[in-house]
Amino acid sequence: MPALRVVLAEDSVLLRDGLAGLLARFGHEVVAAVGDSDGLRAAVAAHQPDVVVTDVRMPPGFKDEGLRTALELRRRRPGLPVLVLSQYVETRYATELLNAGDGTHLGYLLKDRIGHVTEFVDALKRVVDGGTVVDPEVVRQMLRRHRDPLAALTAREREVLALVAEGRSNLAIATELTVAEASVAKHIRNILQKLGLSPAEETHRRVLAVLTYLRS
């Protein structure tokens, strides 16, 4: 593999040195190692690196400046490979990153993964090659949310869906649940939306929703 030119942003000097040493060990060149988001912007502008490796949390605010800067860099230069390192397993950070542009040339890894040096360098390579890398731990967390399509529905929505599956009309459902017909329609809209059924064909969607319900 050709040597990569890397811009590294990490506010902990110890870890920055460790990462630089690690990348050098695998024959990559750290063209700039910076400690804050301003430095990161400047370094990317000055060096045009092959890949950016950045920490999520950085000075001055010690919030998610690293992630924000990464997103900003991506907006300015779509397709710029960015690997974000983080201590946060919460899925929100990863989804925030992955929603940037087309979602390729991106990586979100927990810092634990750096210690598995070959895995880490492989991940970096995959990001540069256009892949999307998400830490397995974060993926596990994401899957937990999406394991069951019906899990996204509220108890009332599941009730409504069950009645739809019995073939009842909105009016019948409204009577059964002693609610307004309009709110039944609203529940059904929510159900269809949560199950990811596109608003192209109303009746067809209703059947699909019922199928989802029956399969679960």
Place this chain on the structure above:
Amino acid sequence: MVVLAIPFTVAAMHTADVPKAGVYLLANAVAGLLTLVVSVLLFAVGGVLAVVVVGLPLLAGLALIGLPVAAVERRLQRLVDARPLPHRHRVPPEPGLASWLRTRYTEAGTWRELGFAGLLMTVLWPVDLLAVVLGVTVPLALLATPVLFGTLGDAEQVNVLKAYPVTSWPQAWLSAGAGVLAAVACAVGLVLLARLRAASARAVLLPRHDLGATVVELTRSRVRLVDAFEAERSRIERDLHDGAQQRLVALTVILGLARLDAEARLNAEERQDAESRADAEVRRDAESRAGAEAWGDAEVRRDAESRADAEVRGDAEVRRDAEPRAEAEAWGDAEARREADVRVDADRMLAEQLARAHDEAGRVLVELRELIRGIHPAVLTDFGLGAAVADLADRCPVPIDEDFDVPHRFSAAIESAAYFVVAEALANLAKHSGAARGAIAGGYTAGTLTVEVGDDGCGGADLDGGTGLLGLADRVSVVGGRLSLSSPPGGPTRLIVEIPCRPCG
């Protein structure tokens, strides 16, 4: 008591206190006189104009005259009393004159200050003025008696203080002596009076048992405590994240690289070992072949006895030499091989230990991450309550219907109070309720943030049941909210947090 305390007070006095006391009393006299003049003027003008309504605000404004008077008193008090004399005025809830007036007219402090102003302009200022005038003029007049006697009185007669006549020099000097005593007495008297004055002003302006103020102060201090608690949690989280966690990651990088090195070395050694084994094999074959050949030669030679002894002896020597050498070489090979084996074993052990250390460091990192999240989740700070609650729902082992969409941001105290209530409620739900499903609902409507956590479990939850909910109810009440719990035996459990608040940011 007061009389007993006087000697101690006098002993603790400094000469610098005397002019300060004088200035304090004099300034108060002036202030009192001014207050009197202004009040009378306002009253008169207001009274006259009251007929045409314009005067009414003037009369009403008269009630506020205590405000500047008390402000002056607070400032002057610093001359004689180092203890702070804080005002007890509330901060008006909204900007603008109307809000300010409403606050001032409805608080006790304003009326106390008016009372003080009344006291000052009727009783206090004449006393102050009299004390200063007498305290300065009497000793001066007495001290000046010999001078006056010699000059104005022509050594015949002078009336000291216009009261008693002095007709001789001994009398004049006696009077001067009395003047010295009077000066000391007046100095002490002025300081004592000033302190008494200050204490009385303090007593009027500063209520000793102001229950309202105490409640306000307690409430504020509770808020400050919670804020401090919150700040401390954030600080600990930051320290752990930026300190221990980064160091541990750096450690795993070092261990990871070391592990890589160790494995590479082990592989190289095993390869080398295999090669050298093959070499030794080849050499041993060659040597035994040579030995066998030499042996074969000797057989031939022994058969051919006609050969020269010298030759035979020479050959035998060669043979004798060759045999131990081959043996020694074989011995050396084995030794080297054993050494290599030991080395490879040691290296393998080292590599295994490194791997164990690496894995252990990884596990510590995971634990530390969980610990930090429990202290103060970064997602709450970075993305707000909605994202943080969604994350809690994701993690709960019991499936949770989450219908809590709050894009707003609130103050850190409110967000974390709501967050930790949900966290605790979900923990209880998973641990005790036996529920198959849970639900989180709520939102921000009409100025109130509502979070509701419910389940279909067995109920029986209790705020006092040592579940940690009581502490959370306290936290919610500090931010002005309310936590209510309904959990009849047999279920279901519903926990509702309502916090009236305004979004920020």
